[in-house]
């Protein structure tokens with residue numbers, strides 16, 4: 001396999017654990033405070049309400065075993081990290097959270113835990129619980145940022161500010177917990193310079209990982225209604241990859257790139273159509289980075 005021009009998750013896991021590790025995406029049935037009214041109503045304008053691939057009608061164990069069996073066929077010696085991906089996975093009473101996290105850590109061949117959540121869904125007790133878990137196993141917390149501009153966060157109905165995000169990351173890092181940040185490129189009315197600025201902000205946070213996403217519009221979202229009315233411009237494949245290249249050049253070399261591009265649900269996708277075909281797009285990105293000799297952190 002050719003060497004990557006960025007620090008990939010696969011490489012990071014191999015160095016950290018010494019063997020193949022796969023994340024298993026699960027849905028524990030949590031809600032989101034940005035949908036149920038405790039922080040906001042309606043959620044982020046791009047949210048399709050069903051992020052994640054776990055089937056919440058199955059128990060966590062059943063979901064885990066289903067995915068694990070499939071992965072085992074390809075990687076018979078792999079170990080696993082359960083990934084609570086759908087909605088806000090710290091949004092519950094701390095006792096309930098402990099029960100769920102400990103259940104997941106008890107599954108066979110598990111070497112860590114990954115929890116996706118919002119920066120405003122923590123209490124002191126929850127931070128304490130996460131710190132305790134982090135002392136026993138490998139824990140990473142995924143936080144949606146999307147943009148480092150408050151006006152964009154407001155437009156997206158994120159329900160939090162950049163300052164709140166910074167405070168949350170500081171608290172997690174103070175407790176030595178790994179943090180992975182999500183950013184979205186191609187948000188309506190954001191310029192290329194703003195997308196690069198977001199990466200500079202990410203560099204300032206001392207986080208351990210990043211996931212890059214291209215904005216896509218899915219049926220049933222507030223964004224789809226807005227697109228219908230305003231027909232704002234979406235990035236082409238070439239534009240996305242060129243901007244991503246610039247962001248990677250700016251990104252701190254120590255940050256692990258968990259994702260270069262997200263894949264939509266093709267059945268619900270309205271635009272951009274070029275996102276259909278995950279592997280075709282990923283190959284295109286890898287080729288672009290190699291052909292243009294773009295290396296992570298070379299312009300930081």
Ligand code: SF4
Nearest residue numbers: 032034043044047087
């Ligand atoms: S925080 Fe996540 S789950 Fe909640 S509305 Fe936004 S994207 Fe959806």
